[in-house]
Amino acid sequence: MTTSTQRGATIIGWGTALPDLIVTNADFEARLDTTDEWISERTGIHERRHGGTTAGLAVEAGRNALNMAGLTGDDIDFILLATTTPDYQIPSTASQVQEELGINGGACDVNAACSGFVYGLVQAHGLIAMGLKRILLIGSETLARLTDQDDRNTAILFGNGAGAVVLEAVEGEGQLVSFDLGSDGTARKLLDAPIGGYMNMVGKEVFRKAVTVMVDSAKISMASANLTTDDIALVVPHQANIRIIETACSKLGMPMDRVAMVLHRTGNTSSASIPLALVDALENGRVQRDDNVLLVGFGAGMSWASAVIRWTGHLPEGNK
Ligand code: UT7
Numbered sequence: 555m556t557t558s559t560q561r562g563a564t565i566i567g568w569g570t571a572l573p574d575l576i577v578t579n580a581d582f583e584a585r586l587d588t589t590d591e592w593i594s595e596r597t598g599i600h601e602r603r604h605g606g607t608t609a610g611l612a613v614e615a616g617r618n619a620l621n622m623a624g625l626t627g628d629d630i631d632f633i634l635l636a637t638t639t640p641d642y643q644i645p646s647t648a649s650q651v652q653e654e655l656g657i658n659g660g661a662c663d664v665n666a667a668c669s670g671f672v673y674g675l676v677q678a679h680g681l682i683a684m685g686l687k688r689i690l691l692i693g694s695e696t697l698a699r700l701t702d703q704d705d706r707n708t709a710i711l712f713g714n715g716a717g718a719v720v721l722e723a724v725e726g727e728g729q730l731v732s733f734d735l736g737s738d739g740t741a742r743k744l745l746d747a748p749i750g751g752y753m754n755m756v757g758k759e760v761f762r763k764a765v766t767v768m769v770d771s772a773k774i775s776m777a778s779a780n781l782t783t784d785d786i787a788l789v790v791p792h793q794a795n796i797r798i799i800e801t802a803c804s805k806l807g808m809p810m811d812r813v814a815m816v817l818h819r820t821g822n823t824s825s826a827s828i829p830l831a832l833v834d835a836l837e838n839g840r841v842q843r844d845d846n847v848l849l850v851g852f853g854a855g856m857s858w859a860s861a862v863i864r865w866t867g868h869l870p871e872g873n874k
Pocket of ligand 1: 759824
């Protein structure tokens with residue numbers, strides 16, 4: 555989809571949160587039938603964070619984003635919280651975050667698994683096009699809770715964390731140039747977690763499908779924006795496995811020096827992974843004004859999502 559709206563949005567603040575507890579590959583090596591070498595080579599992950607709650611991490615990331623934008627909860631019309639690991643089944647995790655940040659207005663969770671942040675980003679732009687002024691969008695997860703820590707197939711992959719952005723309405727075109735959101739419900743059994751149970755995953759099949767949907771979705775978003783790989787300054791992929799990212803980028807002809815990466819230190823944080831990688835890139839001066847930034851993710855469902863953003867939003871001092 556190419557966006558068509560009289561009222562767009564730009565990102566005016568961002569924030570992240572990671573719990574303090576670092577779990578290294580060596581920690582797994584000490585108690586599971588695995589090695590640091592296997593995990594590093596097959597996944598690219600060296601450490602991930604455990605602990606915290608989904609609401610607690612979301613509040614911290616959201617507060618950091620509000621502070622950066624010079625706003626308080628009062629200035630926000632709506633909070634959208636992407637998560638697959640809500641703290642309660644009822645109510646939404648967004649409700650608790652809303653109370654703690656003093657936000658008046660709507661609040662709800664979005665569950666599109668690891669595609670959730672990009673789904674939320676597009677939904678936020680839709681709400682702004684309909685008249686809302688400012689939205690707090692957060693991806694927050696406590697996946698260590700949903701993962702059997704004795705299962706070497708999954709325990710090594712997932713971690714906890716949160717990333718948030720504040721979106722503000724602008725007259726005319728905003729930053730979102732194009733997007734593609736999709737889902738294939740027939741593949742939903744490849745990665746699931748029953749209520750009260752742990753995550754089950756057919757890793758190899760998820761890997762194979764992930765590469766296909768990331769490449770296809772990225773191509774759709776770039777084509778809708780009339781762009782090619784050469785026009786993209788930075789790709790921010792879902793941080794699941796370095797080999798998935800490398801294979802998808804190689805099929806897209808995208809050099810790895812134009813790819814945002816935090817996977818080695820966060821593991822897979824599902825809907826928090828794209829905002830964590832985006833913020834890391836922004837803070838390290840990897841985005842300049844008017845750069846085209848491609849966000850692309852996939853996840854359980856099986857869902858996928860991509861979006862091209864032309865960066866007209868805030869930038870840290872020094873990289874204008
Ligand atoms: O957000 C989406 C979430 N999910 C994903 O992104 C998962 C996508 N899939 C993957 O990332 C990869 O498939 C994995 C990292 C999960 C597995 O890597 P793989 O290269 O596909 O390995 P595999 O499943 O083919 O397993 C190869 C071997 C097996 O042993 P045998 O049958 O060859 O004897 C596994 O039992 O590696 C074994 N294995 C391990 N060995 C050491 C599986 N996990 C481990 C481990 N340490 N942690």
